[in-house]
Amino acid sequence: MDQPLSATLVVDDGTGIAYHRWEPDPGTDPDPVPVVLQHGFAANTAVEWADRGTVAAFTAAGRGVVGVDARGHGRSGKSPDPARYGERRMARDLRAVIAALGVPAVDLVGYSMGAVVALLTAAEEPAVRRLVIGGVGAGVVELGGVDTRVLPNDVLSLALLADAPGTLPPEVAAMRAFAETVGADLPSLAAQARSAHRGRIDLAAIAAATLVIAGDVDPLAQRPHVLADAIPDARLRLLPGDHGVVGSPAFRAAAVDFLRG
Incomplete structure (x- = not known):
């Protein structure tokens, strides 16, 4: 797989949002609609999507790919200020990147925190043609985001800042261990943890055909059927595994097949 063409878009509050583009593999029948990938908490485009083979699976299927580093993550701007974070703010960043691509439609994939960002985006962005979300479940419907009953954000924030x-x-x-392993910016992650989205997401406004993928023993994606039932045109795919199922061949295959239409 070739190295991506990377760029930084400075959004309205001055934060630089890094995004990375790959072209379809030579010899494939290219789909003109790019796949946009939004990673989860503490990860980035390289760790979540490129290193695990997801980007290569899409480019081999004739898809152009755009991976977005959420603010506070990867090569995007960092800050310890919680006021600069939250999935709704990240959704504004994601919509700005989509607009900068200059394409009429995108297919969108989001995982965990990135799934919340993707849902918020798809509820407001008519350019989203198809949507794949993973790593979340009933918590999105009942709490407005990643399930804080399992991952309490106040505890997570303190843990990220503690020596x-x-x-x-x-x-x-x-x-915490994952964040340290990938070299994430811990103050930025703690700020995001304190600002994680709470409140209603207008799931009924999502017009895109949607696939909800969940590991069958993922504690952060419990009762995923509750989420799938709340989205007008959604289906559910359960895979064997926990929250790390995003790195599995089964996840890649399910996402590629669904976005192929």
Whole structure:
């Protein structure tokens, strides 16, 4: 797979949002509609999508791919200020990148935090043709985002800032360890944790055909049928696995097949 063409878009509040583009593989029958990928908390385009083979799966299927680094993540701008974060703010960034692409339609894939960003975007952005979301479930309907009953954001924020976080709930400990492993900016992540989206998402406004993918033992995607039932044109695909199912061949195959239409 070729290296991406990367660019930075400075959005309305002065934050630079990095995005990365790949062309369809030579010899494929290219689809003119690009696939836009939005990663989860603490990850970035490279870690979530390129390194795990998702980008290559799409380009091999004739798709151009655009991966967006959410603010505070990857090569995008960082800040310890919670007022600069939240999935609704990230959705505005994502819509700005989509507009900058200059295309009439996109297919959108979001995972975990990125799924919340994608849902907020699809509820307002008519350019979204098809939508794949993963790593979330009933928490989106009942709480407005990633399930804070499992991943309490106040505990997560403190854990990300602590020199020695001590004993933590399993999901919080795993998130801190993952953030350190990928070299994420911990103050920025703590700021996002304090600003995570709460409140109603207008799921009924989503016109795009939607696939909800969930690992069958993912604690952050419990009761995913509740979410699928709340989106007008959605189907549910359960895969064996936990929150790491995003890196599996089954996830890639399900996403590629669905976006192929």
